[in-house]
Amino acid sequence: MVDHSDSAAFRKLVTGAESGILLFGITPPRLSADPERIREITAATLGRLAALDMDGLALYDIDDESDRNPAERPFPYLPTMDPATYHADYLDGWNRSAIIYRCVGKYAEAELRTWLQTADSDRVHGVFVGASSKDKPALTTLSEAQALRRDVRPDLLLGGVAITERPEEHLRLIAKQEAGCAYFISQVVYNADAAKSMVSDYFYACRERRLTPKPVLFTLSVCGSTKTLAFLEWLGVDVPRWLENSLRHADDTLAESYEQCMATARDLIAFCRKLGMPFGFLVESVSIRKAEIEASTALADELSRLLERGRPCAR
16 A cells, blocks of 8 residues: 655556545645745645645646737636746755646746656646647647657656546547546546546446556536636536536535535545546645635545545544
8 A cells, every 4th residue: 555645656656557546736825925925825725734644736837818818817817926936945845746737838848858858747737738728829739848848857747637528538638548647637526527537438448449448537626606606617617517507506505515525535436446537636626715725625635535545534
């Protein structure tokens, strides 16, 4: 059994194509924040995570996606710190794996090369994200970034993004796997059926090609208000109409979404275990509201117990 308190737990689980991986995702502080405020935010974050049995922390790379969706963004786009810089300068208190997202189109090849050359591959892993639309100018394309990583740092564990609702997504996963991806992290899942269809298609496509399926980590995020719900939908998350109705008319939207996230997790766990598909979860909050962040922390705690991981989590 993998020791989840080990700083190399994430790599061991991924390379072993095992199930039960658990990550927590955060967005780095705003670029405009002063160092003292950044340290306060970091201390609060690490305090919440201290009691959780996590294999790693995912640090998002935020990009302006107005090209993908011209509708008004429910939460305004505000530039945030580079995730690698934030990890290096402020997260020395985090002693487990860090999964650094890279929206590769934002970076010139030389910038990506420098990061790849200097990253500590024992504790730092990557997720490459392509442009948010085919019309968006990119300094480096996803395929160029993947090739660069193969040439510069083939030992750096690389992941890819999975959009469970997107048609033929399993073929994209196969292509990313062949380009070096060792794991996948989905967009937020509110439609369990779409997620199950994607992993089923991927699992059997791998079997046809005599490939070992790579772990797919399903992202779960609570929703505490109609504004958060609107933001999830703006991001492209498929929220089934029955569930949208439940959230909009619930006496307690946050409690209702938490219950639905747990129901989704149980459904996906049972399905993947029956199929023989390696899986895990990433928990995040797309909102900065304290109640939603705390609910996400509680969700990660309960998921850890549901996955029957190595040690009990503090309540």
